[in-house]
Amino acid sequence: MSHSSTMDEAELSQEGLNGLVKDWSTDKQTYHVPWGKAMMWIFLVSDTFIFSCFLVGYMTVRVSTTDPWPLATEVFALSFFGSDPIPLILIALMTFVLITSSGTMALAVNYGYRRDRKKTVLLMIATAALGATFVGMQAFEWSKLIGYGVRPWGNPWGAPQFGSVFYMVTGFHGLHVSAGVIYLLVVARKVWRGDYEKKGYEIVEITGLYWHFVDLVWVFIFAFFYLL
Amino acid sequence: MSSASGQQHPLGIYLKVWILLFVLSLFSYMVDYLHVQGPLRWTLVLLFMALKAGFIMAIFMHVVWERMALALTILGPPSILLLLILLMAIEGNYTESARVQYLGHDPFAAPAHVSH
Numbered sequence: 001m002s003h004s005s006t007m008d009e010a011e012l013s014q015e016g017l018n019g020l021v022k023d024w025s026t027d028k029q030t031y032h033v034p035w036g037k038a039m040m041w042i043f044l045v046s047d048t049f050i051f052s053c054f055l056v057g058y059m060t061v062r063v064s065t066t067d068p069w070p071l072a073t074e075v076f077a078l079s080f081f082g083s084d085p086i087p088l089i090l091i092a093l094m095t096f097v098l099i100t101s102s103g104t105m106a107l108a109v110n111y112g113y114r115r116d117r118k119k120t121v122l123l124m125i126a127t128a129a130l131g132a133t134f135v136g137m138q139a140f141e142w143s144k145l146i147g148y149g150v151r152p153w154g155n156p157w158g159a160p161q162f163g164s165v166f167y168m169v170t171g172f173h174g175l176h177v178s179a180g181v182i183y184l185l186v187v188a189r190k191v192w193r194g195d196y197e198k199k200g201y202e203i204v205e206i207t208g209l210y211w212h213f214v215d216l217v218w219v220f221i222f223a224f225f226y227l228l
Numbered sequence: 229m230s231s232a233s234g235q236q237h238p239l240g241i242y243l244k245v246w247i248l249l250f251v252l253s254l255f256s257y258m259v260d261y262l263h264v265q266g267p268l269r270w271t272l273v274l275l276f277m278a279l280k281a282g283f284i285m286a287i288f289m290h291v292v293w294e295r296m297a298l299a300l301t302i303l304g305p306p307s308i309l310l311l312l313i314l315l316m317a318i319e320g321n322y323t324e325s326a327r328v329q330y331l332g333h334d335p336f337a338a339p340a341h342v343s344h
Binding site: 017024038060079103106107148201202208213215219222226 | 256274312335337
């Protein structure tokens with residue numbers, strides 16, 4: 001990475017507010033990270049705005065409708081082997097699957113920087129497998145709701161906006177997870193081949209940033225759509 | 229400076245945060261499972277949400293170890309969303325009150341229960 005050799009050590013030794021002023025008043029470079037990482041962060045900030053638009057739109061329709069909002073705790077209940085329906089259990093399991101995948105991803109980043117290629121690849125594949133599991137559970141959830149008669153324009157229990165918000169928000173998030181699974185597998189394959197032995201393993205951290213972001217969005221969807 | 233040579237930190241901190249995220253998720257699920265309602269539900273759900281989001285960003289996404297120039301680029305622009313949320317909440321409440329006042333809608337109708 002050429003940037004690290006051109007960086008002035010004295011400049012970087014300034015942290016906090018002084019460092020902020022120094023970084024923004026340099027001639028050449030503001031962000032002292034690999035360019036791919038800065039670009040990923042800028043993409044994630046823009047993606048934040050997309051998801052925020054959906055969630056703020058959800059808030060607006062939910063506040064403004066006078067129709068009763070369906071009870072998520074009952075809609076997403078599931079019974080196992082003829083038991084009483086357990087409230088929200090599928091969503092709880094999906095949350096745990098995604099958090100587990102975030103953990104394996106964090107470890108993959110760590111082993112990448114330790115140049116332990118085997119562990120990095122295995123952990124990335126585990127992350128992708130958990131992501132695929134999450135998407136599978138989401139497909140199951142969609143098919144259940146479609147079976148109940150939930151449509152983007154109506155449902156049997158209350159405000160029709162429930163369906164539009166559900167399919168839009170979880171669909172867009174699921175698309176992000178699916179894309180992330182593909183991204184992870186592509187990068188894992190290149191790590192396996194040893195493509196990054198020379199340039200270093202920042203790419204694993206960059207992939208990780210995307211994956212953690214997908215988990216981060218789910219934290220907000222879980223709270224606002226399913227719990228509140 | 230860690231970001232120059234890549235973000236390298238001991239494994240222990242990731243494992244601790246991982247466990248913490250599990251516990252916080254379990255807590256949020258318990259809020260629903262134990263039928264906590266009203267302002268307490270909102271407080272708890274939003275508190276656990278903020279803690280989870282904070283730990284994912286700070287530790288898993290390494291924001292706490294980044295230089296302030298990058299951290300502010302990440303956190304600054306989205307903070308303007310708070311204004312959008314406020315404005316849309318005002319607007320949504322106004323729309324609802326208009327529907328109640330002029331269209332005679334009942335704002336307290338209960339949703340139908342779900343039969344599995």
